[in-house]
């Protein structure tokens with residue numbers, strides 16, 4: 610299949626630009642598009658065949674449910690039932706934006722889209738291209754991240770092209786994603802609100818609106834605990850990991866740098882292509898041929914928006930051994946460290 614790539618300027622969006630994408634979606638085809646978090650691989654969420662195509666294009670296990678993207682808050686009533694008051698409060702506060710809510714599934718949503726679950730994930734993105742696409746196509750767009758299963762989520766159209774070109778109908782290139790990490794997921798289908806995936810909207814943000822918000826234990830664990838299975842099916846799968854091995858080094862900054870420099874020297878002396886992932890603040894202190902600077906700790910969005918790109922670069926640069934600083938003290942530390950720990954297979958040393 611030939612994949613058409615069209616480039617759009619977020620600041621100058623015209624409805625006509627979405628005519629063809631809308632036709633594709635209504636006919637059950639697939640269109641990748643940017644959101645403020647990561648690129649999504651969109652298909653008609655109410656069409657079981659479109660959902661099946663999404664799983665096939667990504668190589669994704671079919672028990673891993675999709676998020677349905679809407680453009681108007683009220684549309685949750687068309688997709689979910691038994692909607693608690695808290696859902697409306699959270700929608701008023703955080704939508705449009707990087708929050709996904711899990712609610713009890715309504716009859717319109719096919720099980721193919723929810724991976725067989727009785728609940729449905731819904732998000733109203735803030736990205737203008739994403740929202741215009743949903744509105745103009747008049748489709749509730751099921752969209753997982755537009756990567757092949759297991760790879761880092763795409764934050765640029767080039768990443769989508771790399772993974773899915775030839776497998777989907779169209780890619781809308783809207784440039785880089787602002788946040789670069791997937792949405793925060795909050796489950797409202799149980800007794801108390803539970804964060805299933807940490808993201809730009811933090812527990813503290815949720816607590817300002819809702820009482821008793823907790824994290825699903827599995828997603829903030831520093832090491833996987835026995836018998837604790839993540840509640841979001843997708844969180845149990847291997848994800849983000851580059852081909853090389855990553856070790857996260859935690860502790861006092863001076864000691865971290867000393868330890869990483871020693872490990873780099875050892876690995877480089879053995880002829881292994883070695884890299885460091887760090888922040889701007891410490892960049893110049895590393896003695897390593899391949900230093901990947903995520904940005905300043907003072908600009909957390911620089912860090913979040915560059916992480917997945919760097920994880921992909923490690924592969925294209927054929928790096929075998931990687932050492933990463935920890936980002937434990939940031940507002941977005943849960944979101945960042947959740948991805949980094951998974952990429953590292955929970956391989957951490959403390960100095």
Ligand code: TXA
Pocket residue numbers: 644646647648649650673674675676709711723726728729730732752753754755790791792794805840841842843844
């Ligand atoms: O930011 C995002 O959320 C991006 C953009 C495209 O919106 N989408 C995204 O989708 O990250 P995906 O499919 O890569 O991740 C969705 C996660 C998976 O871990 C999945 O298991 C979980 O949400 N999920 C979806 N429906 C669920 C449900 N009904 N119950 C529990 N977890 C669910």
Ligand code: MG
Pocket residue numbers: 753754762
């Ligand atoms: Mg994903």
